[in-house]
Amino acid sequence: MSSNNTSDASSATASSTSSRLNNSSYGTQPRQTGFIIEELSSESESYPIAGYSNNMTTTTQTAKIPDIFTTLPPVRDLLNTQTSLLQDQTVQECLPFHLNNLGLPINPHGLPHLDRKRHIAFLHKNLRRLPAAFTAADASRPWMFYWALAGLATMGESLEDYTERLLSTVKPIQHPDGGFGGGNGQMSHLAPTYAVLLSLVMVAGGDVSEDERREVLELVNRRAMWKWLGRLKQRDGGFQMSVGGEEDVRGAYCAMVIITLLDLPLDLPVDSPARSDECTTFLSGLPEWVARCQTFEGGISGRPDAEAHGAYAFCALACLCIIDDPHIVIPKYLDVPRLISWLSARQYAPEGGFAGRTNKLVDGCYSHWVGGCWPLLEACLEGPTTASTTKASSTDSLYSREGLIRYILSCCQDQGKRGGLRDKPSHNSDSYHTCYVLAGLSSAQHKWRFNAPARSSTERPETLSSAYQWTSEFLFDEEQIFDEEDRVLTLHPVFVIPEGIAEQTRAYFASKIGF
Amino acid sequence: MAPKPSKASKAQPKAPEPIKEYPNIAAFHQATYENSRPYHKPLASLSATEKTHYAYARLLETGIWKSWDEFQRKDFWKYIETNKIPVPLPEPKDLGRDRNGRDISKYSVKEYEEYQKRERGLEGLVRESTRFRDRQRRLRRSGRAGEDIEGEIEEERNRRKLIGVLRGKKMGRYEEDPEWDDVVPIAQDDGEGALAQIAYTEEYSEAMSYLRAVMSTQEKTPRVIALTSHIISLNPAHYTVWLYRASTLFAINFPIHAEIEWVNDIALDNQKNYQIWHHRQLLVDHLYQEIKDDEAKLKELEDSERAFMTEMFDADAKNYHVWSYRQYLVRKLNLWNQAEIESIEVLLKKDVRNNSAWSHRFFVVFNDPKHCTEGSPATAHDPKIPDNILDREIEFAKAATFEAPQNQSPWNYLRGVLCKGGRDLSSLELFAAEFVKEGKDGAEEDVRSSHALDSLADIWAKTDVEKAKWALELLGNKYDRIRKGYWDWKIGQLMDQPVNTLEGNLEALKV
Structure with a gap:
């Protein structure tokens, strides 16, 4: 059967990539632009546990690890195919990490601690000069700023030292016609623009002077940005990633994040090619276009007609939650029960983590892409929080927070010198995974509430105020499995930057008159 | 007649005897230097004559004699020639390092001679090359760039190769090519202390500098195709290069089939690349306009595209970008046909858990304009779908479920089909119950x-x-x-x- 060939070919590509990266000893894997979605399916590498001692610590045997994470699933088919072989392999790869027989110090719940020191060092390293092997990331360098800075902020690191350097780094990347490219002289593209804007906003939201904040935020040419976004808007409601580039859900999400944070006018510029009698604003036809991406499985695809995929699901939901309140906009445009059913099926045992699609493997980055959908959906189901709303307990969670936290702390941490977080134990850490695994950890450790807007329920928000009504709470569990020292900071459920910064940024730009 | 300073050379000591071997050029220079100063010793050790000679040597070294009148100079030189007083040479300087980082002072005398010869040759070539550039610039300025004789450019190309060889360092591909002389490369501005700066190879840096330059003038010519091919070979994940290449292809009416062939190789080597598939979509959009009325050519395109995707799926049957492209292609070329469905069935036979294939099947079956309502959402009931199609799809999914009951794909598919057909889920009760036996009388289920x-x-x-x-x-x-x-x-x-x-x-x- 030719599935054998398939496996050989894919493992060959994967291992050549990985050996190249191993040699570099650097963190991030070179990635493609706009990669918020890619899964590297180098699924058949052997995993690097060599070098770890296999001594069982005494605590391992007494630790409380539910058997769901240590045994095979109860229902298994006899038929073997490429999919099931890779799935079995992944389970075998994760089990020893859950059992924690690697001789690492663990807490009474059998979980290793978050190795902050190493992960922090790893991310700092990723912001330093990178070897030529990173040329593949030449068009997506701004992602590296965002991933590293967001990851550092999540672990409570100050970004202050990066303010000046970030400014001088992104200045030559801004295109005179609006937006940011992957590097100097490159065309503007929504993915790097999103990454640059969030990076700027993060450093501006830190401990900086008013003057510095102004300098950072004023770097963005808002008028040119607005004009450029007008060229990306499509007649069918969606957005292209770059002029003449592909149209997908990432475009819809990135564009809305930029528009709302910078408080840009919603009206399309007069020279926007999409402008017509029916299409007059950036929002025209947008939620309807996003709705067309819901598939028969209930999940969301990158563009209409394609397969449901976890990363696009987050982009779609977050985009909708910028347009209006979650409990109004999500049910209006999506079939919520089918979406929840599909999303819930993304979590696997014994691994505990999320996969991006049906019959694909768990991957640490979906801790955010899939995990990040839950706060938005929970707010959709619960409706806005009012003063009388009772505090939620963990039993309200639609997914297993414990499973996700276990996958993250046990399987996703590189516990060696390298540090950083990863897809799964057989993969090298990189800043992309470090950022989104930490974002997933943060969301699993906290409960987000969407607060009742000040306006009356019939009045619709005109200036995209919906995304600024979120607040977090600690989630206190009777049986919290992680120690308090392993709690990370909260990230805004829509913007994926530290809590409070989006509101501050929005207020800054909203107070300006005109551009 | 005024004595010429060149006369001084006659007074110089002869080159050290050839018999004598010097370990390297520095030793030779040092010896020459020392030989030129026989009187530069402690004064006390010199005889009276030697002291006078020394005084003359000093006068020679300072050059003060140049300010004297003719008679004085004549006498001075006469004395020097008569007594064979050598002109004191300046202290040998450090010769530095060559292009390979080798210390030149360690060269043998012969090596050094060759080195100097090479350097002189190089200088000549560089002068020639500069003249060529100036000539070309003048020609371009007067709009006569095309008049140039072919041989001259070829000659210059060889000259630059030679310059590269002599320098021990190849010139950049574009720097070396006279065809690119009219382009002033634009270096990358990374900003001071830039974050995550990449240490590009020189090859990549140079090529990108030329790309920035051609983009700044919006040049769309065949050489831009060559330039973008080169950059893509070094970094295929570069959307700017792909987009600029596409607009150039269309501007110069580049043959699309040749481009598709070229893209195929890149795609097979770069399974996870995003940009290739958007590029391919742009190509097919363009090609379609040309061939839309030619059934045979459309069929040919359909077959070759399907064959290529099959090849891609051999390496990764769930490649999201390939599948997204395929959905585009089905709409573009109206592939709502049996061949399309059969080709998916082949993939499902290999791996019944391939959800991408299931997903594509759903798309093909439930968007076929022959029996579907246009624009009906995937999650909605479409009353137009005929019963026989619904039955066929239900049977197909059920059969797959028997192969591996815990495979979620056909279960999702079944629900999707029932929803499309507006049929109640309860129609599935008997079938589902096949896999769930409730334990009667206390027995375990x-x-x-x-x-x-x-x-x-x-x-x-x-x-x-x-x-x-x-x-x-x-x-x-x-x-x-x-x-x-x-x-x-x-x-x-x-x-x-x-x-x-x-x-x-x-x-x-x-x-």
Whole structure:
């Protein structure tokens, strides 16, 4: 059967990539632009546990690890195919990490601690000069700023030292016609623009002077940005990633994040090619276009007609939650029960983590892409929080927070010198995974509430105020499995930057008159 | 006649005897230097004559004699020539390092001679090359760039190769090529202390500098195709290069088939690349305009594209970009046909769990304009779908379920089909029950598919809440524990809702 060939070919590509990266000893894997979605399916590498001692610590045997994470699933088919072989392999790869027989110090719940020191060092390293092997990331360098800075902020690191350097780094990347490219002289593209804007906003939201904040935020040419976004808007409601580039859900999400944070006018510029009698604003036809991406499985695809995929699901939901309140906009445009059913099926045992699609493997980055959908959906189901709303307990969670936290702390941490977080134990850490695994950890450790807007329920928000009504709470569990020292900071459920910064940024730009 | 300073050379000591071997050029220079200063010793050790010679040597060295009148100079030189007083040479300087980092002072005398010869040759070539550039610039300025004789450019190309060889360092590909002389490369401005700066190879840096330059003048010519091919070979994940290449291709009417062939190789080597597939989409959009009325050519394109995707799927049958492209292609070329469905079935035969293939099948079957309502959402009921198609799809998915009951793909597919057809999920009850045996009389139940149990829970929710609850609890506590939160939530929904929903009643009326 030719599935054998398939496996050989894919493992060959994967291992050549990985050996190249191993040699570099650097963190991030070179990635493609706009990669918020890619899964590297180098699924058949052997995993690097060599070098770890296999001594069982005494605590391992007494630790409380539910058997769901240590045994095979109860229902298994006899038929073997490429999919099931890779799935079995992944389970075998994760089990020893859950059992924690690697001789690492663990807490009474059998979980290793978050190795902050190493992960922090790893991310700092990723912001330093990178070897030529990173040329593949030449068009997506701004992602590296965002991933590293967001990851550092999540672990409570100050970004202050990066303010000046970030400014001088992104200045030559801004295109005179609006937006940011992957590097100097490159065309503007929504993915790097999103990454640059969030990076700027993060450093501006830190401990900086008013003057510095102004300098950072004023770097963005808002008028040119607005004009450029007008060229990306499509007649069918969606957005292209770059002029003449592909149209997908990432475009819809990135564009809305930029528009709302910078408080840009919603009206399309007069020279926007999409402008017509029916299409007059950036929002025209947008939620309807996003709705067309819901598939028969209930999940969301990158563009209409394609397969449901976890990363696009987050982009779609977050985009909708910028347009209006979650409990109004999500049910209006999506079939919520089918979406929840599909999303819930993304979590696997014994691994505990999320996969991006049906019959694909768990991957640490979906801790955010899939995990990040839950706060938005929970707010959709619960409706806005009012003063009388009772505090939620963990039993309200639609997914297993414990499973996700276990996958993250046990399987996703590189516990060696390298540090950083990863897809799964057989993969090298990189800043992309470090950022989104930490974002997933943060969301699993906290409960987000969407607060009742000040306006009356019939009045619709005109200036995209919906995304600024979120607040977090600690989630206190009777049986919290992680120690308090392993709690990370909260990230805004829509913007994926530290809590409070989006509101501050929005207020800054909203107070300006005109551009 | 005024003595010429060149006369001084006659007075110089002869080159050291050839018999004498010097270990290297520095030693030779040092010896020459020392030989030129026989009187530069402690004064006390010199005889009276030697002292006078020394004084003359000093005068020579300072050059003060140049300010004297003719008579004085004549006498001075006469004395020097008569007594063979050597002209004191300046102290030898450090010769530095050559282009390979080798210390030149370590060269042998012969090596050094060759080195100097090479350097002189190089200088000559560089001068020639500069003249060539100036000439070309003048020609361009007067709009006569094309008049140039072919041989001259070829000659210059060789000259630059030679310059590269002599320098021991090849010139950049574009720097070396006279065809690119009119372009002033634009270096990358990275900003001071830039974050995550990449240490590019020189080859990549140079090529990108030329790309920035051609983009700044919006040049769209065949050499831009060559330049972008080169950059893509070094970094295929570069959207700017791909987009600029596409606009250039269309501007110069580049043959699309040749481009598709070229892209195929890149795609096979770069399985995870995003940009290639958007590029291909632009190519097909363009090509379609040319061939849309030519059935044979359309069929040819359909076949070759399908064959190529099959090759891609051999390496990764779930490649998201390839599948997205395929969905585009089906709409573009109207591939709502049996060949398309059969080619998916081949993939499902290889791996019945390939959800991408299931997903594509759903798309092809339920968007075929022959029997579907245009624009009907994937999650909505489309009354236009004929029963025989619904039955066919249900049977197809059921058959696949028997192969591997715990495979979620066909279960999702079944639900999707029922929803499309507006059929009630309860029509699946008997089938799902095949995989869920309720243990009678206290015996333990036997569940071969948690997805069957899930379906039954949804079916029973409308008819028998207690049974539905039993199924959901079983899922949460035994068969799919990781999703307990979800199953519990469904139990909550069960209790909140009346058994016969409005929707349920409507469904009942339909049947």
